[in-house]
Amino acid sequence: MAGRVVKRAFKYRFYPTVMQADQLARTFGCTRYVYNRALAERSRAWSQERRRVTYADTSKMLTGWKRDAGTEWLAEPSKGPLQESLRQLQGAFERFWRKQSRYPQFKRKGRSRDSATFFSNCFTYRGGQIRLAKQSEPLDIRWSRPLPEGAVPSQVTVSRNARGQYHVSILAEDTITEAPSTDRVVGLDAGITSLYTLSTGEKVTNPRHERRDRARLAQAQRVLAKKQKGSRNRAKARLKVAKIHGRIADRRRDHLHKLSTRLVRENQVIAIEDLSVRNMVKNRSLSRVISDASWSEFRSMLEYKADWYGRRVVAIDRFYPSSKTCSVCGAIASTMPLTVREWTCRCGAVHDRDVNAAKNILAVGLTVTACGDGVRPPHT
Numbered sequence: 532m533a534g535r536v537v538k539r540a541f542k543y544r545f546y547p548t549v550m551q552a553d554q555l556a557r558t559f560g561c562t563r564y565v566y567n568r569a570l571a572e573r574s575r576a577w578s579q580e581r582r583r584v585t586y587a588d589t590s591k592m593l594t595g596w597k598r599d600a601g602t603e604w605l606a607e608p609s610k611g612p613l614q615e616s617l618r619q620l621q622g623a624f625e626r627f628w629r630k631q632s633r634y635p636q637f638k639r640k641g642r643s644r645d646s647a648t649f650f651s652n653c654f655t656y657r658g659g660q661i662r663l664a665k666q667s668e669p670l671d672i673r674w675s676r677p678l679p680e681g682a683v684p685s686q687v688t689v690s691r692n693a694r695g696q697y698h699v700s701i702l703a704e705d706t707i708t709e710a711p712s713t714d715r716v717v718g719l720d721a722g723i724t725s726l727y728t729l730s731t732g733e734k735v736t737n738p739r740h741e742r743r744d745r746a747r748l749a750q751a752q753r754v755l756a757k758k759q760k761g762s763r764n765r766a767k768a769r770l771k772v773a774k775i776h777g778r779i780a781d782r783r784r785d786h787l788h789k790l791s792t793r794l795v796r797e798n799q800v801i802a803i804e805d806l807s808v809r810n811m812v813k814n815r816s817l818s819r820v821i822s823d824a825s826w827s828e829f830r831s832m833l834e835y836k837a838d839w840y841g842r843r844v845v846a847i848d849r850f851y852p853s854s855k856t857c858s859v860c861g862a863i864a865s866t867m868p869l870t871v872r873e874w875t876c877r878c879g880a881v882h883d884r885d886v887n888a889a890k891n892i893l894a895v896g897l898t899v900t901a902c903g904d905g906v907r908p909p910h911t
């Protein structure tokens with residue numbers, strides 16, 4: 532099996548020295564400032580002049596800010612992180628325009644995730660160690676798994692989350708071996724009771740500990756709500772909430788990585804629904820489930836892994852009535868409230884709501900792979 536070379540991010544925890552932490556704090560301060568100021572500039576131009584400020588415009592502004600009296604300190608950090616901050620903002624706007632997320636928000640010190648990206652001219656990788664520009668000591672990285680043999684990192688992103696933990700994400704080339712082709716296919720329904728339901732009838736539930744973590748989170752949030760604003764105890768309580776949040780997110784991501792790797796390895800075609808998160812969030816009962824399931828993150832995992840292993844992910848039109856259509860005879864039920872978990876079709880078929888939906892998603896997905904995009908199933 533021939534290997535393919537792909538760019539891949541490897542993420543590790545690291546522990547900065549006091550000096551490194553201090554320098555990073557200043558760099559983060561600058562990236563946050565640039566992000567917020569560019570955001571304010573873009574919002575103002577739009578609301579007052581109906582004018583769209585582009586990434587290139589903000590990049591020119593940045594050059595000016597570095598010369599301005601009052602913000603000359605922006606010239607201190609390496610150039611890379613500040614440019615990347617503007618690019619991140621551009622990405623946030625693009626997701627907003629595609630209706631995938633809400634309007635970009637200002638970054639707040641200690642509340643948002645801080646990050647700084649360094650390109651190959653701003654760091655060195657030698658003897659298995661990463662050293663950032665203007666730092667005398669290499670980063671003390673906990674290498675939980677090795678970088679691939681002979682890897683040449685092209686980009687390094689250093690971040691600090693609301694829990695005060697530091698991570699470094701290293702972009703490097705890796706060789707992936709395509710999996711042998713298979714004739715197995717699967718449909719996937721992002722459900723309500725189960726996390727995901729497969730057309731095979733398998734239900735994949737939330738990660739272990741999720742319920743207990745949720746209960747702890749609710750408890751910590753109640754404690755936080757009772758603390759006086761601005762007090763030390765409130766800051767402590769907030770950190771506790773952030774820690775539980777972070778743990779839930781870490782475990783969920785880990786769970787989704789395992790699930791997506793498995794599905795991609797086992798199946799040639801994976802059919803999913805093209806859910807628009809924004810539209811579903813309007814429905815309150817679904818909103819938690821959707822954010823829990825981190826649907827868009829999961830979808831992108833499936834897509835890039837499918838690409839690595841020579842598989843295909845087909846996303847079908849979200850307006851296709853996958854829950855209401857009988858996967859046996861194609862009849863469409865007139866209504867299907869969310870509370871209905873099981874139903875019987877006129878043809879006599881008894882359906883589990885989610886398994887039936889997953890089967891329909893698979894059927895449409897296979898029609899699309901066979902006939903090309905834009906093809907509609909017969910009964911819509």
Ligand SMILES: [Zn+2]
Pocket residue numbers: 857858859860861862876877878879880
């Ligand atoms: Zn039927």
